[in-house]
Amino acid sequence: MITADRKVIVCAAGLKGANFVRGLVNHEIRLDRIYAYKQPDDHSDSFFSIKQLAETMQIEFRESRKPEFSSSDLIFIIGWQYMFATITPFSVVFHDSLLPKYRGFAPTVTALLKGDTQIGVTALTPTPGVDEGPIIGQLAVQIAYPIKIKTALDLQSDLMISLATQIHRQWSEGFFTTCEQEHARATYSLWRNDADYLIDWSKTASEIVRAIDALGYPYSGARTTANGETLIIESASEVDDLNFEIRQPGKIWTLDGGRPLVVCGSGLLRLEDCRTLNGARYDFRRTRIKLGESQLK
Structure with a gap:
């Protein structure tokens, strides 16, 4: 005892x-x-x-x-x-x-x-x-x-x-x-570093959603870039896919109530909540953006 x-x-x-x-x-x-x-x-x-x-x-x-x-x-x-x-x-x-x-x-x-x-x-x-x-x-x-x-x-x-x-x-x-x-x-x-938080838009929509959810708080959050600015994607959801003749992952197709629909390797994602590195909400105002095109800051 x-x-x-x-x-x-x-x-x-x-x-x-x-x-x-x-x-x-x-x-x-x-x-x-x-x-x-x-x-x-x-x-x-x-x-x-x-x-x-x-x-x-x-x-x-x-x-x-x-x-x-x-x-x-x-x-x-x-x-x-x-x-x-x-x-x-x-x-x-x-x-x-x-x-x-x-x-x-x-x-x-x-x-x-x-x-x-x-x-x-x-x-x-x-x-x-x-x-x-x-x-x-x-x-x-x-x-x-x-x-x-x-x-x-x-x-x-x-x-x-x-x-x-x-x-x-x-x-x-x-x-x-x-x-x-x-x-x-x-x-x-394997151990993970900053590069592992970068979203790979060539993956399927379901894989990307899992990554966004898996890398959130208390971790640093899944991230991408838009117009050279680093964004943290807090949440996203799958929507019905479209048959693109030439598929280009990372491109925004349209805005749905201000939330971008992003082309993935297969499937479409609606980004529900995006934040800047200082935590401010980021609102997309145009579609002609390809996410992840530039290096992370």
């Missing part, structure tokens, strides 16, 4: 980390210490949310990328982007995919881009290899499209919290049950 010198420590970063900490508190799991750090590309201000929650609940909080703990502590690691100097018997990493599928970076984005109808989370023991450790537990959920990335991440956060309560119960009894991954079935998800 749990003794007084064994602690529950959370190492959390990003929106998933903030949701995770909030969920554990709501499930009345006593947290002894929380580690967090600021991420420059985090648009959700999760660091401050985690810090404020810790202060409200009187949980010890440390801003650090180098957590400290003992071998008997239960360590929950969520959204963390740095290696640990020491791995303990009760260190648990949460990965937002059903391993061994999508080892690596931004697996939920990859799953939505591919149109997966099932997403999930895995709790695993950390090892030097990328997401190769033994599995402690997994949970999955079915999804339907269209779906925004934040909705998917919220669903996964709920799964992680459910999994964490199960693992906390095992830890209180002094053991973890694990199983090795089927390494031969592993697939991988």
Whole structure:
């Protein structure tokens, strides 16, 4: 059973980390210490949310990328982007995919881009290899499209919290049950950079909608250019296609109530909400524009 010198420590970063900490508190799991750090590309201000929650609940909080703990502590690691100097018997990493599928970076984005109808989370023991450790537990959920990335991440956060309560119960009894991954079935998800947010208008309309939804908040947003200005596309919807004799993806066909209809590799998209980089709404006033023709700023 749990003794007084064994602690529950959370190492959390990003929106998933903030949701995770909030969920554990709501499930009345006593947290002894929380580690967090600021991420420059985090648009959700999760660091401050985690810090404020810790202060409200009187949980010890440390801003650090180098957590400290003992071998008997239960360590929950969520959204963390740095290696640990020491791995303990009760260190648990949460990965937002059903391993061994999508080892690596931004697996939920990859799953939505591919149109997966099932997403999930895995709790695993950390090892030097990328997401190769033994599995402690997994949970999955079915999804339907269209779906925004934040909705998917919220669903996964709920799964992680459910999994964490199960693992906390095992830890209180002094053991973890694990199983090795089927390494031969592993697939991988590459890291993403600014260029990966640029919309490729040669893709199908449905693929582009999935990309717009998958790259939105808390990520930076799918983007294109119009007359040399960078735009973030917040939302779009498919409309009935037309039989163009010569198809030229990225060209605006017409305006529908001020919203442009854009030719895709196949299909037509209506851009429902476009923003400038400073967040101002962008309204199209003419049709003779080819999106994505110039370089991103």
